[in-house]
Amino acid sequence: MKFFIDDLPVLFPYPRIYPEQYAYMSDIKKTLDVGGNAILEMPSGTGKTVSLLSLTVAYQMHYPEHRKIVYCSRTMSEIEKALIELKGLMEYRTRELGYVEDFRGLGLTSRKNLCLNPSVNKERKGTVVDEKCRRMTNGLAKKRIQEDGATDVELCEYHENLYELEPDNLVPPGVYSFERLTEYCKDKKTCPYFTIRRMIPFCNIIIYSYHYLLDPKISERVSQELSKDAIVIFDEAHNIDNVCIESLSLDLTNDMLKKASRGATSLNRRIDDVKKTDAKKLQDEYDKLVQGLSAQEIINNDEDAMETPVLSSDLLKEAVPGNIRRAEHFVAFLKRFIEYLKTKMKVLSVTSETPTMFLQKLKELTFIERKPLRFCAERFSLLVRTLEIQDIEEYAALKDITKFATLVSTYEQGFQLILEPYETENATVPNPILRFTCLDASIAIKPIFEKFSSVIITSGTISPLDMYPRMLDFETVIQESYTMTLAKKSFLPMIITKGSDQVAISSRFEIRNDPSIVRNYGSMLIEFAKITPDGLVVFFPSYLYMESIISMWQSMHILDEVWKYKLILVETPDAQETALALETYRTACSNGRGAVLLSVARGKVSEGIDFDHQYGRTVLMIGIPFQYTESRILKARLEFLRDHYQIRENDFLSFDAMRHAAQCLGRVLRGKDDYGIMVLADRRFARKKNQLPKWIAQGLSDADVNLSTDMAIANAKQFLRTMAQPQNPKDQEGVSIWDINQLQAFQLEQQHHQLAEIDGDGDVPMLTHEEELELAELNDL
């Protein structure tokens, strides 16, 4: 359908629209008009993506600025889904407009997912694919082949074929899902990855993962060319602060240090070899460095720009300092640094220090200065290229050390170094980890807010909205949480606070192993397994708690009882095992056997897996998924948030727990034709209702916030019966879904409201007789 938002014609690829979609689109338009940022919470399964795309594309095509759209999502499958939606939208636009618009929409993912070269794409590790590809695509190799016919290097023909094409038309206009693009490229024997990379400047819309914008290691290479007025969208952004932090954090272990030492030694050997055979190479590099060229400039002719771990604004545009210009000096320097780290790891007590303190001690003991440290990452990349190192795997650990060196010497504020000698509380054998952790999420995202005029942050669960602007340190023009309009209440949120025996249940640390509580949780699981058809998903706050409660259930014969009704599958930290469990789970859900999936609130399952329809009829959240508060990183972060952003520890912890809980609950409801039961089982949830996303809280009636298991079961049974009744699609009409007439009527009504407000003195604006009739008629629908 086609409608107007103010002066903007919007083509929406469905004949009907949900009221919340319209509100959402109007708010996005407002944001784009005034320029600025927005945080929008849109219930899951209400067609968020298609609304986002329809509006931004309409905006782009209508106004002369033709602002580019940058759409960031989390996973490859989400990106692919968005691309498919976009394709549908563009096809619809073509049909409506009667001509094909000049439009190009592409998605970007890693080489590993896209590579077509058979000698490369068999590799399982992403970094290896990257490195192998780099070797076959860098300019140097090509030059050598052309100049002296070298035979030891190989070029990727898929990449070479791209040179045959016009550089601004590597792929004809249109929208390409990954599947379609790979098909196209296979046909043309070109490289899909580089096609996308090089076409980014010529795209109307680019869809990729957060990392391409947030992670300094890649954003520099990929997203540099985006113009200021681009519309930046972060979808599924409820965890954006963690992504920001992770992109600037790093962990070091003894194992890594050992590998790094070994790497350094073999690097030395390489240098000796090269000196014997091709000394000129190293001399060249040295000469260039002496001339004051930065590593960046030296590699610039290369396909890939520098890979630096720090943000571009913090990158030093200076020459590499003298003491690490010579290759062997640099390696010796690294060795010294690694040795220092090794001694540091021997300390058997927990230490926590700021980067400044760390550097000071380092200087006292080893005379290593801050400045050369800052250049480590750059210098290392340069050396690897000069030596034409083939097997980068061997040097992965060393590379991490150089990254660490650069990071620790670049940032003073908002970072912390924490050394944890023991893995767990009561371990006796030390297994130290040195964590370099970023505490301030705003650091990584700051350049984005600085560079782009409009950033839209959106998700299905991003409550409370005002937490994000505080944590990420930015201003918004609109913060909005939309409710879901439903003709039939399709989800049943409930808070269970006590067992059938009226004993309060809670995952509070002190009492969580109390047998009566564990038993109560167990009988709750049995009951829900009994009445839930097909899939039942259970979330625990942590692996640790899940393991302990499962073993207790085992001894109480609770699992045997559950087994009668459902298969039991468990998420483990091992990705492959979990994938297998998930597959079995899905099979059992569709062949009538039914299954329970026991998983963890912060695990893979809670974040990326959808449990739509039969795959999740009930989700049980056992306990509040608080972070492990004894974690030192968390403590440091809490302290930081308190001191710098005035966010109280408890507020943050509660916020963080509830966003994860909401995320888990949202897993079962993936559309308006879907239905599911959402259970929060902990006494403490009763007070946290207002921290849930508005659309969930709205469905949670006051009678349902303090239930015992048996009451909840009775509710659930009734709900399932009701939901099983055939739905008449007509019921939704006008209430939770509008056709064009109903939408226009709403717009008309809104205009009158505005007029009334402008009138100021409360005068009801006069309607013409026809208008009045029209309104009355539509209201009656």
Place this chain on the structure above:
Amino acid sequence: MDDSDEYISDVEAIQVKRRSTRKSQVKSDLKGANGGYSWEDEYQRSWDIVKEDEAGSLAGIVSGLIESKKKRIIKNVTPFQRGIIRNLILVIDMSSSMLEKDLRPNRHALTITNVIQFITEFFDQNPISQLGIIVMRNGIAQLVSQVSGNPQDHIDALKSIKKLEPKGDPSLQNALEMSRGLLLHVASHCTREVLVVFGSLLTIDPGNIHKTVKSLVEEKVRVKIIGLSAQVSICKEICKKTNFNDESSYKVILNEHHFKDLLTEAVVPLPVNKINKSFTLVKMGFPSRVSQDTPSFCSCHSKLTYGGYVCPNCKSKVCSLPTICPCCNMMLILSTHLARSYHHLIPLKNFEEVPVADEYDSTQCFACQSEFPDFIANKTTSSRYRCVDCNQHFCIDCDVFIHEMMHNCPGCENI
């Protein structure tokens, strides 16, 4: 489905009503008066809320009740070719979940009671059809009553399993495979149907149930499932696939009353699908009844009997009709059976309610001759129902009786 049962039409009415109230109210007012959902409240409202009208009489309300009863039988009267010779396998869940007491006295007992009633109605409406009964118990499927056209055999079998305690898990696959076997040699002009009463939420199968579903589709077996607690995806899939992508043959009950309605719905033959609409001629025999002084062996049970029906084709004797002659495989029926099945082919048109007026041109029911009550005072209903063909007026009882039992209008017959 062409028959809208009361439940659905009620919900529709409510939702239309609600929509016309303020929209925002809908969001918050999903809860009904007594804690359940409002549509359930209203579903039962006609039985719950009995109020006296101004005149202190319950008559108005009572006639309202009758009205809603009448609504139940308003059928879709467009003539439709339907498969009138039905072969139905009734599958009853007897797994441990049938011990649940959410239906009174428990699921099992109520199911058996309802099914017995269903069998009576089924043979009443589909006299030349065949039926067999399977139970799912302890993981296996068990044939408890052979495929036959004799309702009494089935009812006896059901009565005997009523005493049996439900046990173990059900296996839909086993039950469906057995049904397949029983329906395999059914002639192409007959329907192949399975009706499952399913109380469990799971099925423990020996193999891949999806394969079974595929063969059911290939063999044109149509499965209908009545769920007793919640929607199970595999049931939905079975029904959808075996009914040409129509999901409506899978229904879940709301309460005891709805359970009965759903079973009643299953009495009406399925419309013959568009794909399979070739016409076939069926050979039938109309045997004559004999009574003998000396007993002779019947060909159906090999028992000595004093009488029965003699097949006009091969002269062998059978005990009851309708049946398939055990010797020559011809269908043996009475002409009255055929007449009773016939109404599915050309259903009797619904009677119209005579609009309320000050005067009517009739004082008595054309059929039973009882006087029409004097309702002019309260003006809610005329209590007269008119046949659109012969224009005669009937009382509500006769209307229901004519449509449910007779399938012929006495007025029209009289012309």
